Amino acid sequence: MPESSFKPLILSHFWLAFGSFGLACVLGVYQVLERSGLIPLMQSPEVYFASVSTHGVLMAFVLTTFFIMGFGYLVATTSLKMPLAHPKWATAGFSVSALGTLMAAIPLLLGKASVLYTFYPPVQANVFFYLGAALLVVGSWFWAVIMVVMFGLWKKAHPGATVPLPMFATTANAILWLWTSVGVALEVVFQLIPWALGWIDTIDVGLARTLFAWTLHPIVYFWLIPAYIVLYSLVPKAAGGALFSHDLARLAFVLLLVFGLPIGFHHLYMDPEHGQGFKMIHAVGTFFVMLPTLMTGFTVIASLEQAGRKKGGKGLFGWIGKLPWDHPVVLAAILAFLMLIAGGFGGIVNASYGMNAMVHNTAWVPGHFHLIFGGTTVILYFAAAYAVWPKLTGRALIEGSLPLVQLWSWFIGMIILSTPWHILGLLGQPRRISSVAYNSLLTLAWDPYELAMIIGGLILLGSAFLFLHILLASQRKGLRIAAEEAEIHYADEEPEGTRVPALLNGFGVWNLVILLLMLANFGYPIAQFFLFKTFGSTGWGY
Amino acid sequence: MSSSSRPLHIDPLEKKWLKVAFALIALFVGVILYTGFFQHVHPPGGMETIDSAALHLSEEFAEDRLGVSVAPDGAIKVTLVAARYGFYPRSIKVPAGRPITFRIASADVLHGLHVPMTNLATMVVPGYISTVTTRFPKPGEYPLLCNEYCGMGHDHMWSQLQVVSQEDWDALTPSSKEP
Numbered sequence: 001m002p003e004s005s006f007k008p009l010i011l012s013h014f015w016l017a018f019g020s021f022g023l024a025c026v027l028g029v030y031q032v033l034e035r036s037g038l039i040p041l042m043q044s045p046e047v048y049f050a051s052v053s054t055h056g057v058l059m060a061f062v063l064t065t066f067f068i069m070g071f072g073y074l075v076a077t078t079s080l081k082m083p084l085a086h087p088k089w090a091t092a093g094f095s096v097s098a099l100g101t102l103m104a105a106i107p108l109l110l111g112k113a114s115v116l117y118t119f120y121p122p123v124q125a126n127v128f129f130y131l132g133a134a135l136l137v138v139g140s141w142f143w144a145v146i147m148v149v150m151f152g153l154w155k156k157a158h159p160g161a162t163v164p165l166p167m168f169a170t171t172a173n174a175i176l177w178l179w180t181s182v183g184v185a186l187e188v189v190f191q192l193i194p195w196a197l198g199w200i201d202t203i204d205v206g207l208a209r210t211l212f213a214w215t216l217h218p219i220v221y222f223w224l225i226p227a228y229i230v231l232y233s234l235v236p237k238a239a240g241g242a243l244f245s246h247d248l249a250r251l252a253f254v255l256l257l258v259f260g261l262p263i264g265f266h267h268l269y270m271d272p273e274h275g276q277g278f279k280m281i282h283a284v285g286t287f288f289v290m291l292p293t294l295m296t297g298f299t300v301i302a303s304l305e306q307a308g309r310k311k312g313g314k315g316l317f318g319w320i321g322k323l324p325w326d327h328p329v330v331l332a333a334i335l336a337f338l339m340l341i342a343g344g345f346g347g348i349v350n351a352s353y354g355m356n357a358m359v360h361n362t363a364w365v366p367g368h369f370h371l372i373f374g375g376t377t378v379i380l381y382f383a384a385a386y387a388v389w390p391k392l393t394g395r396a397l398i399e400g401s402l403p404l405v406q407l408w409s410w411f412i413g414m415i416i417l418s419t420p421w422h423i424l425g426l427l428g429q430p431r432r433i434s435s436v437a438y439n440s441l442l443t444l445a446w447d448p449y450e451l452a453m454i455i456g457g458l459i460l461l462g463s464a465f466l467f468l469h470i471l472l473a474s475q476r477k478g479l480r481i482a483a484e485e486a487e488i489h490y491a492d493e494e495p496e497g498t499r500v501p502a503l504l505n506g507f508g509v510w511n512l513v514i515l516l517l518m519l520a521n522f523g524y525p526i527a528q529f530f531l532f533k534t535f536g537s538t539g540w541g542y
Numbered sequence: 543m544s545s546s547s548r549p550l551h552i553d554p555l556e557k558k559w560l561k562v563a564f565a566l567i568a569l570f571v572g573v574i575l576y577t578g579f580f581q582h583v584h585p586p587g588g589m590e591t592i593d594s595a596a597l598h599l600s601e602e603f604a605e606d607r608l609g610v611s612v613a614p615d616g617a618i619k620v621t622l623v624a625a626r627y628g629f630y631p632r633s634i635k636v637p638a639g640r641p642i643t644f645r646i647a648s649a650d651v652l653h654g655l656h657v658p659m660t661n662l663a664t665m666v667v668p669g670y671i672s673t674v675t676t677r678f679p680k681p682g683e684y685p686l687l688c689n690e691y692c693g694m695g696h697d698h699m700w701s702q703l704q705v706v707s708q709e710d711w712d713a714l715t716p717s718s719k720e721p
Contacts (some may be wrong), residue, residue, distance in 0.1 A: 269585040272670040276587040294563040354583035361689035428658020430689035
């Protein structure tokens, strides 16, 4: 099958992802405006919570899933230099996910599914919302299986060879996603859908929250791994250097896969349905998952330093100035790191078991995940799009510094948005309110921060539109370029004739480790709902 | 082409950094374990079930049992029902500086309880009883906010917590001074 024939499929993934992202950014600006109370006419909890639910679903599920699928197909075909396996199934997966998105979007936009992207039973949404969410996930399983199949086919065709790092990481992510999505799938299929259809009267909210927590932490690594692929595989070459480390890069992805899964209870620290013992075990696991991120920080910064020194950078920090700051991929990586450092600090606070009580469900939490997901992860999605657009469209990016303006404005907007958000959390503001109605002096201190967030939101919206403009204009009017110019260059591969340790070239053993860790950390906590008498909840409106 | 897998390669600089990374993690985990086991800093927890649809029939959460109670040994307990859109009773008074145990159950959907500027926080999950013990160092008026989305009136879900000094508390509850 010729390479050109699946480019439209990959572009469809990207446009659905980024189009949803643009719409979600518009909703985001509405939300900061509404929430500030600046324009009294705007005040409406009905519209606000429908908007928050839609914004969350579009950003967390639609942008991510479609981007990851499209990027995965591209990485698989270009790094393995082989055609897409089972392209019909890939198209089917896209169609199922797109149908699910549409099916969920209609009740969301009509205000019939204002249950937030975390579902929150026993408030009950229209059944089509749950069905749509389920289909979105089912479609992504097609992708995950195709990635695993291509990984296997390539290894069979190249006995003894090392799987290229970007594909190793993509396969890790596919396996991670299969493990991750089981939790929410169980919740949706066995609890939410039968309950919304009236087949069962009540559901156990404690069990539902536990299953969602299974998914809720590793899903962020599902989003993050493509961003890390950009850092490891695209940034070093873009900076004019090479990847500092081979083995630890692979190990980092393995650790994300293995330790990302069995630690979801840090979302349930404040919940009554689990004991402190399991919460503490998950807390300790959560700190170990810092390790791959600390390793990534070191490896990527070391790669950048080597590149900077090659260009003549001297002294402890001289290499920083020598980096090609005008290269979108390099600039995005630098800005991503700055946000990762701040966001990582916030994450450590959230993870800190007892201290979590200070920030749980306060404005600190959305501040944190906007910085680390909307900031670090999404800015690297931008970088990925800029890097692969010529390959997909056969045209160069439009001339000029617009991509740099876009990246800088996203960074500045995100800092202006998320810094006051964190402070609001420390000042006690709950995260999910549509207006401030408490008759308490405490709330006076909140006003200036809410106003600052509007400015951040507007800058981000402008940056999002600029991003969509750059992609569209490049695809339509960019200079046509030769195929070899559009090639994607991944950072150095393992030299021929040697092979990384087998454990870093496959996932068999790691799947077994995950199974054991999941049994240890989730086995009893889930079984307890069947061992003891619990009381279900009937559905509630909102 | 024949090849065999080589041993894991770690650069000396990477080895140093790994030591730093492990030290950082050990520090954080150490602080959590220390404060947990020796200073009893824990999140709430406990897996106690209750039928949220029948709170009015329960021993503990029937309407006339709610509010602040002082046990013969002086232990202070606050029993609350979280329901759209408030924590009931809507106004409670407790002393500063003493351990107070909150017991909360939901009568309908998910709620969350948070008193800003203190470490009193817990989720309130239908079907389960939340228990959390804390002490408030400073007297004052505190809002007791719902911090979990619970419906269109969520913004309005809050109650009042008044923390009074020990002297004022003793004046209010002469019985608590009896042996």
